[in-house]
Amino acid sequence: MERRSSFHWGLLLPKPKLEKKAKQRQHRPTSFLPDSPVQVNLKMADSYTSSRNGDVSPNGGPTNASSPSLVPTTQTGALSSVIRKKLMGYVGFANLPNQVHRKSVRKGFQFTAMVVGESGLGKSTLINTLFNTSLYPPKEPISPAAERSKTVAIESIGADIEENGVRLHLTVVDTPGFGDFVNNDDSWKPIVENIESRFDSYLEQENRVNRMKIVDNRVHACLYFIQPTGHSLKQLDIEFMRRLHTKVNLIPIIAKSDTMTDEEVMEFKQRILADIEHHNIHIFQAPTYDNEDEETIAEAEEIASKIPFAVVGSDTVVVTPDGRQVRGRAYPWGVVEVDNEEHCDFVKLRQMLVRTYMEELREYTNDYLYENWRTEKLLSMGVAQDSSVFKEINPAARLQEERVLHEAKLAKMEAEMKMVFQQKVQEKEAKLKQSEEELYARHKEMKDALEKQRLDLEDKKRKIESGRPLTPEKSSTTRKKGFLRNT
Numbered sequence: 001m002e003r004r005s006s007f008h009w010g011l012l013l014p015k016p017k018l019e020k021k022a023k024q025r026q027h028r029p030t031s032f033l034p035d036s037p038v039q040v041n042l043k044m045a046d047s048y049t050s051s052r053n054g055d056v057s058p059n060g061g062p063t064n065a066s067s068p069s070l071v072p073t074t075q076t077g078a079l080s081s082v083i084r085k086k087l088m089g090y091v092g093f094a095n096l097p098n099q100v101h102r103k104s105v106r107k108g109f110q111f112t113a114m115v116v117g118e119s120g121l122g123k124s125t126l127i128n129t130l131f132n133t134s135l136y137p138p139k140e141p142i143s144p145a146a147e148r149s150k151t152v153a154i155e156s157i158g159a160d161i162e163e164n165g166v167r168l169h170l171t172v173v174d175t176p177g178f179g180d181f182v183n184n185d186d187s188w189k190p191i192v193e194n195i196e197s198r199f200d201s202y203l204e205q206e207n208r209v210n211r212m213k214i215v216d217n218r219v220h221a222c223l224y225f226i227q228p229t230g231h232s233l234k235q236l237d238i239e240f241m242r243r244l245h246t247k248v249n250l251i252p253i254i255a256k257s258d259t260m261t262d263e264e265v266m267e268f269k270q271r272i273l274a275d276i277e278h279h280n281i282h283i284f285q286a287p288t289y290d291n292e293d294e295e296t297i298a299e300a301e302e303i304a305s306k307i308p309f310a311v312v313g314s315d316t317v318v319v320t321p322d323g324r325q326v327r328g329r330a331y332p333w334g335v336v337e338v339d340n341e342e343h344c345d346f347v348k349l350r351q352m353l354v355r356t357y358m359e360e361l362r363e364y365t366n367d368y369l370y371e372n373w374r375t376e377k378l379l380s381m382g383v384a385q386d387s388s389v390f391k392e393i394n395p396a397a398r399l400q401e402e403r404v405l406h407e408a409k410l411a412k413m414e415a416e417m418k419m420v421f422q423q424k425v426q427e428k429e430a431k432l433k434q435s436e437e438e439l440y441a442r443h444k445e446m447k448d449a450l451e452k453q454r455l456d457l458e459d460k461k462r463k464i465e466s467g468r469p470l471t472p473e474k475s476s477t478t479r480k481k482g483f484l485r486n487t
């Protein structure tokens, strides 16, 4: 079932804090002198990296722009260094978070939440309350004659929602029938199968030739509704969480907490946490990072202290005794306000699920839960990783190896060039020899012709000198002819 709506529902994907800082920096006057240290930094950009915040030296103190401090990086040892410099003007990379922000807003977001819990624990009501809309239509009462399903069903509802220009495609996966049977031993099975089939579908999309349009249907968070018994977790709860904690971000919730007193809620929470710890169940915890500010750390700690969230759901507006209109549940003894942190943990749940950690939930699903599942799946299919691909490489040995390879390549090129040169020389020599022989033959021919000519001339000379006619045959004939004439 797909629904489209455009309304205000409390989702505020906060702009990165850096954006504000970047804007402040943008308006700061810059001292960009021609030979300012910024230019020096830019020239060194090929071999060195500027520090992330640009104003703290490696030992924590402020850096001097004119005296760069070289810090060897752990990865590359003595081969390269990181230089930390204070920029003297606005360069622009502080605007990177804004670029990411703009791109994300343009692309929109996808989020899939699963709700699991026994029938009537207020799952639909809480989802409607969380997203401030009637995502789930009012239920029609089931007639006693109607046949109930004998297995856990999986139903999803999709909605396109928008807040302050940010679009979110929300999918809620419901699991009607969970825990509703006499024997609930295998209630978790269809749910695990559904989560894994979504992983399968994602893996199949990743393996396609064209991966331009990957649709992420993986379940990013599972709200597990615990019955407000006030005792401890039931076998069904433990079994479900044990089976699913490695496949989905589990967020345990005490349903209908308005049916218990504050003390009962506190004690119940402690028993649930003890059970969770005893069974080594991993539930989603708000992550904290080293470089975060005190406010963020305090917020994460406060959220963590409320787990499991004791919530009250209501999508109807009631009037408080002091005349305020609030979302809540009206009782003869007073009004339980959904959005009042003193009445229940709904606000903290929304903060964890939507306002502060939606992206973390998506990231954890992708980077750990899906990744582990994928590794196991591929290994079970016989796909093995070539460990040599990731072997650690000593930079000095690598350099030496590269040098040897380079030298071998040079030697090979030199030998090839020599061979080509020798070949050319041989060809040239052969040609020269041939033309020499030809010349020699011609020379000999000419010499013979000249010799013959010389001999002829000498013969003629001798004849002239001896007074003999040069052409005796001719003169005798003439004489003979003359003699003949005279007689």
Ligand SMILES: Nc1nc2c(ncn2[C@@H]2O[C@H](COP(=O)(O)OP(=O)(O)OP(=O)(O)O)[C@@H](O)[C@H]2O)c(=O)[nH]1
Binding pocket: 117, 118, 119, 120, 121, 122, 123, 124, 125, 126, 139, 176, 177, 255, 256, 257, 258, 259, 311, 312, 313, 314, 329
């Ligand atoms: N006291 C109390 N009642 C609640 C709360 N949330 C929901 N209800 C009521 O509990 C009843 C069942 O709520 P649903 O939201 O339909 O419960 P569900 O878990 O979706 O039920 P199924 O769809 O059958 O699984 C309704 O009458 C709600 O008004 C709550 O926080 N406190």
